Amino acid sequence: MRSAIPYTEKLCYYCFAIRFALAGKKEDRKRSMATREELREALDDYVAQAQKSKRVVQALRNWNCTISIEATDIQATFTMIIKDNTATVHDDRQGQPDLIVRGSSEDLADIFWCDSNPASSYMQGVVKIQGSQDNVMRLDAMAALIYQEVNK
DSSP states (O other), X not given: OXXXXXXXXXXXXXXXXXXXXXXXXXXXXXXXXXXXXXXXXXXXXXXXXXXXXXXXXXXXTTOOEEEEEEETTTTEEEEEEEETTEEEEEESOOSOOSEEEEEOHHHHHHHHTTSSOHHHHXXXXXXXXXXXXXXXXXXXXXXXXXXXXXXX
C-alpha cells in the first residue's frame, strides 16, 4: 500500500522535525551558564592539570604568553600568564594580552574541565581565538596535550 504523502513532503517534515529538535537543544544550551566562580575553579584545575604533565611543561618551555580569557555571557575576564614553564591565573585583565580567547562561560568551563575537546570547540566556532598564528598553534598544542592527559 502506498502512502498518501509524497516522499519529498515526508523528507521535508523530517528535516523540519530535526531542525526543531536541534533548535530546542541550542536554546537549552544558551540558558546554561557557569558562574564566575565556577569558571575560575575550572581555570585553576586546568592549570593544575598542566603542571602535573611533563609533556605539557615541556611544551610550555620557551613560551611566554599572556592570554585573556573572556566569558562573553557573564562579562567575566581572566588572565593566564605563561612564563618560565609555568602558568598562573589572575582575575580580570592583566596587561596587554598576546592571545584573547572568547566564549560562553559554560563552553569555556567545559573546555577547562576537559569535558569538551578544545580543538573541536575552536573548529566549530564555539570559542574564538584572536592573536598571532604562532601563539594560537602553541595554545592548541598545550590544550590538546592537557585534554589527552585527562581523558586517557
